[in-house]
Amino acid sequence: MIYLKMEDLPAFTNTPVDSIPAIHARVANKFHSHATRPIEYRQKQLRALYWGLKDEEPALLEALKLDLGKSAYEAYLAEVGWVLNDVLFMEKNLERFMKDEKPEDIDLQNMALRPRIRKDPLGAVLIIGAFNFPLQLSLGPLIGAIAAGCTAVLKPSENAPNAARIMQHIIQNSLDPDAYQVVQGGIPETTALMEQKWDKIFYTGSANVGTIIAKKAAETLTPVTLELGGRNPAFITKNADPRLAARRLLWAKLMNAGQVCVSQNYILIDEEILPAFLHHLKLALQEFHPSGAEDNPDYSHIINERQFLRLQSLLASTTGEILLGGKTNQSTLFIEPTVIRVSSPTDPLLTNESFGPLIPILPYTSLPAAIATANAIHPTPLGIYPFGSRAETDLILSQTRSGGASVNDGFFHASIPTLAFGGVGDSGHGAYRGRASFECFSHRRSVTTTPGWVEGLLAVRYPPYSEAKLRKFRGMSEKKPGFDREGRSLRGGAVWWVLGLGAKGGMGAGVRWAAVVAVFAAVLRVLGRR
Structure with missing residues (x-):
């Protein structure tokens, strides 16, 4: 195989500012086509990115040497090898990360509604990288965005132009160009990018610039992840x-x-x-x-x-x-x-x-x-x-x-590549790496499905309201504290309250028992279908 050399790539050039709205529209339209949501699409992009990086490993090492004087050992240790392993980790675990989650501490009367948490992609995202680890701090968030089903524009640091050039080459030749684009440049190009409406902005860099980005994002209520520095x-x-x-x-x-x-x-x-x-x-x-x-x-x-x-x-x-x-x-x-x-x-x-x-x-x-x-x-x-x-x-x-x-x-x-990483307060907010990278670009969407057979139990929520309905609702929903008025813990009796036997008023207890019986009936029906 003939490996690419940096001298074979075009010189670093800024992306024309007037082309940036069209670039944004391209990746936004791709997301709204819903093509990036299936796991097969995401895996295909991750696998293509892996081989794009692997095949150009010598050029990546060369770029880091040119930009920062990094030795091949340090460049591989902290950047190239890191990113390659990150892609493989995400591709391997993607199906598990995408699965719906069962929420904790759901009351028995609500179990019939099958509450669950979906992981939905946030949308079209902007990633602004840093110069000190130009590959890791640019491609790490991009890997998370791809895995989450987002489309993205990457703006690498102009202070590491050789790394920016090789990343653009790899992304253009490996990934879906309608979904993933690179914009090169400095302040004018970043300013033009910030004028667009993104679904998430991920920035790594100084606190001063992070403040500017956060203020601009706030104008359109755009969520941001800020990875900033610190006087550690x-x-x-x-x-x-x-x-x-x-x-x-x-x-x-x-x-x-x-x-x-x-x-x-x-x-x-x-x-x-x-x-x-x-x-x-x-x-x-x-x-x-x-x-x-x-x-x-x-x-x-x-x-x-x-x-x-x-x-x-x-x-x-x-x-x-x-x-x-x-x-x-x-x-x-x-x-x-x-x-x-x-x-x-x-x-x-x-x-x-x-x-x-x-x-x-x-x-x-x-x-x-x-x-x-x-x-x-x-x-x-x-x-x-x-x-x-x-x-x-x-x-x-x-x-x-x-x-x-x-x-x-x-x-x-x-x-540790799979340990969530992020700041707090002035050093940033939000986290990524490992599973946290997937979650960084995902929305945890709570979903319930109400079956028709529970309508009788839901009657208490419908007008006209009455004292009798309120007693029923209290019996179904009201919990009892596990502590007294002095804040001392009460032991022994918690189980009875969970089962509803401790509810005052026979009607409330009976309603709660009816809910329990209904839930178990639903469970038996589900098991019977299997």
């Missing part, structure tokens, strides 16, 4: 293992040169363990990059000059002391892993999200005070990473909020 804290208590903390947090910060929304933004560390932690941090850095990071092909570069200058300015603004690293090279967009000891929670390295290989460390003397500091800097980060004893990490989790957490590790919760 790591805690290292005096009972933590300094070697493990150093290795694991350094790995998390070196991945993609720190351009990871879930990597720790800063480290709060008990001053007693700080010397040991710094010692092991130096050893880990030497082990991971024995010849230095600058000439190491395993170490990514910063995405573009604008982001490089932002990081350089952030590093210049700190009043902290550089303990390790600090070297930069604008011509190659290289920033060395840099450890800075800061003295104040108001230091710019803590109050701003670095989104780069900067590792500020703030020592503390009291864990409760450290927790208060983290909550003051950002009360709802995307992730929290506590290292320490069970009691200490439990205390941290119980007194903080975050989209997710990895105890004694750096963002491991975000590296």
